Amino acid sequence: MSAILELRHVSKRFGGVLALDGISLTIARGGVHGLVGENGAGKSTLGKIIAGEYKPDAGALLLEGEEVHYSRPREALRQGITYVAQELSLVPARSVFENVILGSERTRFGFLRDGLARDRYDEAAERLGFELDPRVPVGSLSVADQQKVELMRAIARRARMIVMDEPTAALSPHETERLLEAIRRLAAGGTTIVFVSHFLREVLAVCDDVTVLKDGKHVMTTPSADTTADQLVVAMIGRQLEGSYPDKQMPATDSPVVFKASGVRLRKSAGQIELEVRRGEILGLAGLVGSGRTELCRALFGLERSAGEFFIDGEKHSLSSPREAIAAGIAMLPESRRDQGLVMRRPIRDNVTLAHLDRFGSGGFIRRGDERAAVDQALAQVGVTSGRNQGNVVNLSGGNQQRVLFAKWLLETPKLLIADEPTRGVDVGAKRAIYDLLVQLAAKGMAIILVSSEIEEVLGLAHRVAVMRYSQIVGELGGPEISKEAVMRVAFGSEAASAAA
Amino acid sequence: MSTSSPVLTPESAPPAAEAAPPRPWWTRVSLLRDYSVLLATVALFIVLSATSSSFLTKTNLLNIVDQQTSLGIIACAGTLVIIAGAFDLSVGAMYALGGVVAAQLANHLGVPEGIILGILAGAVLGMINGTAVGVFRINPFIATLATAIVFGGLGLIVSSEALITVTKPSFQTFGTTEFLGVRMTTWIFIAFALAMGLLLQRTKFGRYVYACGGNEEAARLSGVRVGMVRMWVFVISGLASTLAGALFAARVGVGDSSVGTALTLSAVAAIVVGGTSIWGGEGAIWRTIVGLFFLALIDNGFNLLGVDAKYQQVVQGTIILVAAGVDAYARRQRR
Numbered sequence: 001m002s003a004i005l006e007l008r009h010v011s012k013r014f015g016g017v018l019a020l021d022g023i024s025l026t027i028a029r030g031g032v033h034g035l036v037g038e039n040g041a042g043k044s045t046l047g048k049i050i051a052g053e054y055k056p057d058a059g060a061l062l063l064e065g066e067e068v069h070y071s072r073p074r075e076a077l078r079q080g081i082t083y084v085a086q087e088l089s090l091v092p093a094r095s096v097f098e099n100v101i102l103g104s105e106r107t108r109f110g111f112l113r114d115g116l117a118r119d120r121y122d123e124a125a126e127r128l129g130f131e132l133d134p135r136v137p138v139g140s141l142s143v144a145d146q147q148k149v150e151l152m153r154a155i156a157r158r159a160r161m162i163v164m165d166e167p168t169a170a171l172s173p174h175e176t177e178r179l180l181e182a183i184r185r186l187a188a189g190g191t192t193i194v195f196v197s198h199f200l201r202e203v204l205a206v207c208d209d210v211t212v213l214k215d216g217k218h219v220m221t222t223p224s225a226d227t228t229a230d231q232l233v234v235a236m237i238g239r240q241l242e243g244s245y246p247d248k249q250m251p252a253t254d255s256p257v258v259f260k261a262s263g264v265r266l267r268k269s270a271g272q273i274e275l276e277v278r279r280g281e282i283l284g285l286a287g288l289v290g291s292g293r294t295e296l297c298r299a300l301f302g303l304e305r306s307a308g309e310f311f312i313d314g315e316k317h318s319l320s321s322p323r324e325a326i327a328a329g330i331a332m333l334p335e336s337r338r339d340q341g342l343v344m345r346r347p348i349r350d351n352v353t354l355a356h357l358d359r360f361g362s363g364g365f366i367r368r369g370d371e372r373a374a375v376d377q378a379l380a381q382v383g384v385t386s387g388r389n390q391g392n393v394v395n396l397s398g399g400n401q402q403r404v405l406f407a408k409w410l411l412e413t414p415k416l417l418i419a420d421e422p423t424r425g426v427d428v429g430a431k432r433a434i435y436d437l438l439v440q441l442a443a444k445g446m447a448i449i450l451v452s453s454e455i456e457e458v459l460g461l462a463h464r465v466a467v468m469r470y471s472q473i474v475g476e477l478g479g480p481e482i483s484k485e486a487v488m489r490v491a492f493g494s495e496a497a498s499a500a501a
Numbered sequence: 502m503s504t505s506s507p508v509l510t511p512e513s514a515p516p517a518a519e520a521a522p523p524r525p526w527w528t529r530v531s532l533l534r535d536y537s538v539l540l541a542t543v544a545l546f547i548v549l550s551a552t553s554s555s556f557l558t559k560t561n562l563l564n565i566v567d568q569q570t571s572l573g574i575i576a577c578a579g580t581l582v583i584i585a586g587a588f589d590l591s592v593g594a595m596y597a598l599g600g601v602v603a604a605q606l607a608n609h610l611g612v613p614e615g616i617i618l619g620i621l622a623g624a625v626l627g628m629i630n631g632t633a634v635g636v637f638r639i640n641p642f643i644a645t646l647a648t649a650i651v652f653g654g655l656g657l658i659v660s661s662e663a664l665i666t667v668t669k670p671s672f673q674t675f676g677t678t679e680f681l682g683v684r685m686t687t688w689i690f691i692a693f694a695l696a697m698g699l700l701l702q703r704t705k706f707g708r709y710v711y712a713c714g715g716n717e718e719a720a721r722l723s724g725v726r727v728g729m730v731r732m733w734v735f736v737i738s739g740l741a742s743t744l745a746g747a748l749f750a751a752r753v754g755v756g757d758s759s760v761g762t763a764l765t766l767s768a769v770a771a772i773v774v775g776g777t778s779i780w781g782g783e784g785a786i787w788r789t790i791v792g793l794f795f796l797a798l799i800d801n802g803f804n805l806l807g808v809d810a811k812y813q814q815v816v817q818g819t820i821i822l823v824a825a826g827v828d829a830y831a832r833r834q835r836r
Contacts, residue, residue, distance in 0.1 A: 301722070303722070321724075322721060322722050322723070322724045323724040323726070325724075326723075326724040327724075332722065334718075334719075334722055339716070339718055339719075340716075340718045340719055340722055341719055341722070342716065342719055343711065343712050343715035343716040343719050343720070343782065344715065344716065345715050345782050345783050346711055346712070346715055346782070350708055350711065350712070353708075354708065354712055354719075354720070354723040354725070355723035355724050357705040357708060357709075358705070360705075361705050364704045364705055364706060365703050365704050365705075366703060366704060366705060366708070368703075408723075
């Protein structure tokens, strides 16, 4: 296969940091090329340079053998290179059709000619094998469907190369599979895909070649057929990871029920949810995206209008607002650290104490010495020592941000910790630290509800797994019954009758 | 010792995975934004001292400060509103209404009652704004645009569309007394700015203000009553506006419902020039003070150097644009 794009000694500096250091790389035409590496390794930066979002400081890009200089996405687009970002760039209030055609509208005398555009739309839909109603507003679609719209747009723009940054991060396993299928189809049709991802299994499943980056440097490029996930991890972090999950320490069989929810009815559902978590127990909530996991977590934290009764240590509590939930001893690490968890442009200290400022208050003023001491203590618990510096959390790595979020909820030891996607967007090494922390907290007697889209995480950490479908708990697995196959069977409903509790 | 970024060291995690990339560039961009106005203000001060003999005089300097009291009080409260992620377009109307209420009641009830009730009227007006924004979740821009019209109408009604001259001399005495050679109004401005600074930096409420503007959802999930925080910043903004309005009325001895229209946007200008982000979540009172005096010095300098007012406008507008541009640039760099 001939090269569509060649990078020669490409470097990119952000102020003092060398994000990319002399990367040379050849991308074959009509293939899928994976870019992997830890957070901060430079894979997204490289993807953005290929797509013209960033301009390299040094080095050259050769497109079909000819040197190109583009410094903005528009110029790359003209060359047939599109970028599908992690955060989708759609216009939510407008229809699927308009979004797909956006940027490649056909006009005569300034008036739209949707008939011509329609051909392009149909062609894109056909090439990808997607069936979406072109008239519905994009905002009403699931994330997976929105992603399809992005891809269709890339095709409608006659892209010959598509750079995708973490396209599967928000998708369920099933949706991921569909997306990978579409990617394969595109590649078979001659489109080149650059696939930037954390998920090594997906990379190996879909990519022809994989490039590993570490600290802005090129480590290796290899056909995916010749490598394994383990080898990639070793290349990414430069050493072998010991067992990915800490040992499970089962809670004592007689340990008391800390939290009990009874007759919970989520908005969409007709059925009722019964849920119990014991002291020291990690309860995993599994299920496909959209199965109601996050809604259930939100309901338990007073964020979602729901019917039901809640008991903490046997005592009935009303949980109709986060305030009440916090007062009752519940803590929640929300799904999105950036949008829901942290105030990014405030110092670590402010973030850690935000939910518990009453503790340091006298007449509204904050006793800063006490606060400082408590923050240090909470940070120490999560394995972070902050200097005297009051830097904003936006400057921290994803893993450390997540730990700051943990510290926030450990300031007052909660009885129940709800962790919704605690390792999302965190790199391999930092994940293990978060697993260790969860296990430690459980060992100290905290009850934990764990939600994760990475089913291995649930399998590796949970003592018991509740599987959700259609906003209900449709099955529960404990101890030796916990396996990926069993969970997936229940999640997909292929074993609905036998698993219904 | 390098303290440019927080030092976080993991205990249990592998170091390779954890090292947050040091970002001195970030610090630099932020420094540019953090202190450029301050430097510019100091530079301007030096230039004016050197070029105009009448600039560096006690009278001129005290005059500059005194001329800024109304705007300054309103802008300090406005800083809280903007940091909380809201906007108050009704401050000018509340300012005028505070003045006419104070004047009207001073004539009818007595001077202290007039001034106190005139100021307290702002709490009610602010609560109306706060309810619209915090409880009914109306966009603050639209809500206060609407209430500004309502409050303006109320001003006309209370004043019967006429200037209210206060007949009691003690009204004006209050507005013009001096203490240690400085006008009472200036002292009140200083006290108000300090109070706002303390409120923002040292109290629980201040933290909540930053959190609501910085990440509303995170604040809510931390048990912060976002609506109530917004309600209170509007009450403070209302109180500040009528305080400034009553002080102004006392100074001139007249309640006038037509004053204050320019204040609303001048306050926003001072806040933004100081470097408080218009998007909320970031900023400080000292910034607003610096921004205020930067703009005031330019004004004063133009006057002392005898430059036509129309050029002042062009320069002021350009400065606001540059300040907003620096904010936008800094935000982009930090992503």
